[in-house]
Amino acid sequence: MDKKEIKLYLENLLKNIEKFIESKLTTMGNDIKKREEYYILKNSIDLFLNDDKTNRFFIMSGIRGIGKTTILYQLYDYLKSEKHVPSRNILYLNLNRLRDLGEYEICDFFNVYKNDFGFKKDEKIVIFVDESQYLDNLNSVEKWINSDENKNIFIIFAGSNVISYELDSNSLEDTIIKMYPLNFIEYLNLNYNYTISLDVKKNLKNLILEGETGSLEEIPLNPYIKKHKDEWMNHIQYSSFPNLAQNNVLQISSTLDIKNEIIEKDLDSISSFTRLSRLLAYPLLNLLVMEDIKDLALNKLATTLNISKKNVSNLLFAFENIQILFHVEPYVSSGKSVRKAWKYFFISTQFKSAIYQISKDISTNYGEYYDSIAKNLVASALFKLKDNNYNLYYDATVDGVEFIVKSNEKIVPVDVNSNEDKLNKAIEEYDAEYGILVIDNLSNIEIKNNIIYIPLPLFSLI
Incomplete structure (x- = not known):
């Protein structure tokens, strides 16, 4: 011009x-x-x-x-x-x-x-x-x-x-x-005018990544979570995006509309995709929600969608760069080799929830559904805490814990709704100072021996 x-x-x-x-x-x-x-x-x-x-x-x-x-x-x-x-x-x-x-x-x-x-x-x-x-x-x-x-x-x-x-x-x-979708602190602040300090996120980060327990009294969110437990459940499924409709059915529809806009408008900002590749982006996201995440190697995704591994790889790369997904790589003890697929998680559990609920009857698969949402919530929170000093992995050992947070100086195993035996095994395997066990029905942060127990809802504050 x-x-x-x-x-x-x-x-x-x-x-x-x-x-x-x-x-x-x-x-x-x-x-x-x-x-x-x-x-x-x-x-x-x-x-x-x-x-x-x-x-x-x-x-x-x-x-x-x-x-x-x-x-x-x-x-x-x-x-x-x-x-x-x-x-x-x-x-x-x-x-x-x-x-x-x-x-x-x-x-x-x-x-x-x-x-x-x-x-x-x-x-x-x-x-x-x-x-x-x-x-x-x-x-x-x-x-x-x-x-x-x-x-x-x-x-x-x-x-x-x-x-x-x-x-x-x-x-x-x-x-x-x-910027990320709303965490639960922002949700409460925006909807109830609570003045909850955003330092809570920093204190949780120090607790998880450094094992610093001195700021536990500065994480006073349990009263809010107890008071708004139903809304917390609503938040992680339906309301992490501002300005969407309040009705859950409409929120699912609005969430899927956002997902479709991302595919139609944003994919081409990464690379020029053919019409067929763009159409296959829809079932690819569905597969990442519905299939067992540990089985989602590129060749399986390519075979299921009947496209090349390169096309699958390009779509996943684009999804990461338009920030609907992120990947977590496998980790094993130093000196061991591993050839395992990356795991992919949604930056917001709201996407996973919406796709799941239009694909399955969650009333008959609620345990599976909730477990999937819980693990994605923890993965997303840990991903947001990443910086130049810390990296996030998944445990590639047989029957390992869910996640490994690693810096140059320390390793922190993290497990979700599991038992102490598995986490203690990981602490010993990786010579870790402590581990994190995320428990759904826990009312307060607890510390026993070398395990820090954190209620699952606190991860939605990050």
């Missing part, structure tokens, strides 16, 4: 975007609550408006449907209503719409907006870019935002494709805000 076409597009956009966002927020309801990430970004915007130009580039990354676009709308409204920033100084770009224009360079839009709309040299500009998974990468934006002539510009990108956010500069790693 040439400069004239870009300017015309932006002029038309700026005429209508304020009313568009107002109508969207009105439709959602004026009392819609704000997630933690909203406040993180709001505080950074406030610093920018007060001439602190240290951090002016942020990326919200997370699966479709968790509220990234809503946060951009809320921040737009905050700038207009509370900070009284003129609407001409706020640009909201939806890259799904820009696809209609053919090939383009995003920085060309930024330059035309900055240079051709009458801004003074020191005038501040805020840019929101939605559906940014449609960009190949953000390295050109990184260079653009860091140039001296653009110090008065603040940019937030929001999208689902983690590949797009592989930046050349390691210094920008802190700009990526990873």
Whole structure:
């Protein structure tokens, strides 16, 4: 696109975007609550408006449907209503719409907006870019935002494709805000205005990964969980995505709609899939829910779907990068070799629950269903705790525990709704200081010998 076409597009956009966002927020309801990430970004915007130009580039990354676009709308409204920033100084770009224009360079839009709309040299500009998974990468934006002539510009990108956010500069790693479906703390805070500290997550992380028990008294969630046990069950099955209908049947339908949108809209942001491959993405996700997870080697998936192992591998890779799935690799003691398939889990148990409930009668298979949801919940929580110092594995030994959390210095075996004998065997096998046993009906965290017993609902707080 040439400069004239870009300017015309932006002029038309700026005429209508304020009313568009107002109508969207009105439709959602004026009392819609704000997630933690909203406040993180709001505080950074406030610093920018007060001439602190240290951090002016942020990326919200997370699966479709968790509220990234809503946060951009809320921040737009905050700038207009509370900070009284003129609407001409706020640009909201939806890259799904820009696809209609053919090939383009995003920085060309930024330059035309900055240079051709009458801004003074020191005038501040805020840019929101939605559906940014449609960009190949953000390295050109990184260079653009860091140039001296653009110090008065603040940019937030929001999208689902983690590949797009592989930046050349390691210094920008802190700009990526990873968003996940609601945990139970956020659910209670949003629905009941509880002021439960988000430090609970940090304290649980220290307990699980480091065995630090000094902060146990700072994990005061049991009263809330007891009071809202039915809602906890509802949360892990139906309500980890904000703004969905409250009726369980409708929530299942809405969850499946999100899953279908991910397949239809987001897969191609990773790679170009044929129509057949995209159609086979649906039964592939079903297989990952319904089949015994330990038997899901690539060749079995390929045979069942009647496609090549390469196509299965490409689909799984895409699902991980649009953040509906994650994988866990096998682990055995050092010095031993292992050739076992990766295990795949859903980032939200809500997907697993919805697919399961339309495929089977859970009233006749409830034990199997609940066990599957419980293990996925623990896997997802441990995955969210991963960082550069810790990795998550599954125990590849015969009759082993469910998970192994490993750092350079220690190994922590984790089992779910099992018995002490299996966990004690793993503690001895891996020379671990302690192990974690996740128990469904436990009322409080307990420590006996070298085992830390944690109630299953506490993992939904992570």
